[in-house]
Amino acid sequence: xxxxxxxxxxxxxxxxxxxxxxxxxxxxxxxxxxxxxxxxxxxxxxxxxxxxxxxxxxxxxxxxxxxxxxxx
Numbered sequence: 001x002x003x004x005x006x007x008x009x010x011x012x013x014x015x016x017x018x019x020x021x022x023x024x025x026x027x028x029x030x031x032x033x034x035x036x037x038x039x040x041x042x043x044x045x046x047x048x049x050x051x052x053x054x055x056x057x058x059x060x061x062x063x064x065x066x067x068x069x070x071x072x
Contacts, residue, residue: 012032
């Protein structure tokens with residue numbers, strides 16, 4: 001997944017460098033690379049975030065079940 005993202009950054013960087021002005025190059029990089037790539041990586045990493053959240057919850061349950069604390 002990251003290899004494709006790096007390749008996309010390279011392609012858009014080359015597109016940005018070919019623009020006629022610096023502002024156009026910056027806007028091309030922002031609107032063709034940073035925003036879409038950030039959104040795609042966020043969406044594609046959703047299953048990993050869910051797995052990590054579940055592992056954290058299971059670890060918390062295991063800690064609480066093995067070390068019962070006093071109730072206030």
